[in-house]
Amino acid sequence: MTLAADIAVADPVPPAIGPWRETWLSFSENKGAVAALAVIVVVALVAVFADWVAPYSPIAQDRDAFLAPPFWAEGGSAKFLLGTDDVGRDMLSRLIHGARYSLLIGCIVITISLSVGVLLGLVAGYVRGMVEELIMRLMDIMLAIPALLLAIVIVAILGPSLTNAIIAVAITYLPHFTRMVRATVIAEMTKDYVTAARVSGARALRLMFVTVLPNCAAPLIVLATLNFSSAILDAAALGFLGLGAQPPTPEWGTMLAKAREFVQSAWWVVTFPGLAVLVTVLAFNLAGDGLRDALDPKLKR
């Protein structure tokens, strides 16, 4: 490795590095972003292996241990490391299983709003005219209402449940993706390589998806990462308001909704689920910032 590096330094022509490697090199310079990525990997692993990592079932109740404090606090024991909630469920196990829900919510929301948003944005940017006007007006209307409020309206129509909360949050993020893809498509369509592709006989679908879309990839990845964190936050907020996942689902926001009664008596029931949300969201935001700097050096200050 050292030898190869020495040769590379000695060589006047730098060796070609692929775009992925280049992005990673630039990303890894940012210590905060790398740490955030490590946190994300840990949370993801915990989520995937929740059944093995968690000491108990997230819904198993221990009738001998209601509101047991965490092990370092007075009266706590190593049996329940982070204590138990009001019906004797192990907090640690619930938090671990909660990671599953939060990451799943983020993934599904981003998958839905990314794919639908990209489709709408491509069509609007490519077809232009009335279709574009219609799509973009609709997006403007959706942006006029704050995301959380719009999500609440949608949940009020569909009824409170985890699935409906996911749908609601996904819908509220559509405009971001649509607007960005449309703007990029319009800018790219005037470039020579698109004209070249068109002249050589590429059809509309090929032009849209194969020629133009890859050039939106970098900003799309950044937007997806940053919206991933907002999705977790918004879904947790809906859960907290009783409009998202329903008890006894160990979703972090839903856990907090119940925990409100215990602000006076059991701080651990309140503290840990929120801390989990904060750490996860923070990690995604940091990683998103790092990714943006790595993918778009122009934006770097």
Next chain:
Amino acid sequence: MFRFLLTKLGGLVPTFVGVTLLTFAMIRLIPGDPIEVMAGERGINPERHARLMHEFGFDRPILEQYVFYIGDVFRGDLGKSLVTKKPVIDEFLLLFPATVELSIVAMVFAILVGLPVGVLAGVRRGRPADHTVMALSLAGYSMPIFWWGLLLIILFSVTLGWTPVSGRLDFIYFVQPVTGFMAIDTLLSDQEGSFLDALHHLVLPSIVLGTIPLAVIARMTRSAMLEVLSEDYVRTARAKGLSPFRVIGVHALRNALIPVVTVIGLQVGTLLAGAILTESIFSWPGIGKWLIDSIGRRDYPSVQGGILLVAIVIMLVNLAVDLMYGLINPRIRHAR
């Protein structure tokens, strides 16, 4: 300026139509027809059902129904709450000042802390002060504010006993509502201590609601300062030997403020959405809590009317921000 105003107003029309379409559709999209929805779990006999369907006009063509709905909206008739039987608009107007009061105090807090902190970070770029501010603002930006509120309650209300847990005023006071702003009404009343008590109640909710705008304002101020500080006129001002305080405070900050004002305006929507969560935590009797309670009680006319009114408020505030921006920066006004 007048033409600018007209264009801006014209731009609101499609959004208004869209929002009314949404609220109009909302009550019709809920499973079951509107009368069944309003009757709730009690149920309703078919005869009465048919009569009410006719009375409310639900048996007419959908387009006609929409036109009637718009007519009602313009007359300020948003229907009656199923729970209190009072007009929705009255309920809204009664609770709205509480939300506005909270939002204003939260915004003032966010600006008073966010601006200086952002300037500090910009001026001390790359130093520990900058890193601290940026780290804290990232944390603020990622904060689940419903949890943040609970934490502050545990610390300041439960452990230290400094602030009240919920509501706007201790129940030992009774203050006649005049303006709807508790801080002003208590001043107008002659009850000693009530004003301070109202302020006490405002502290935690406004910190919680102001946290995200604070983080956004601090970040924006920092990057605007960085941009301005590299301008030639700042160097000239420094070269003339002006005090650093004057260079930063007068030459740089004034020009850095323009993007910051826009960001502050954009925070209004965030503020109203955040108010829903904040009011729920602190049992603050504003429209946010009322909306959530109404959803829980299946009081659909209240939800429908409330959403529409909130959306209208946001549209008008955005318009006001646009106009203000046009006043501050003439380039905007003539650009379009």
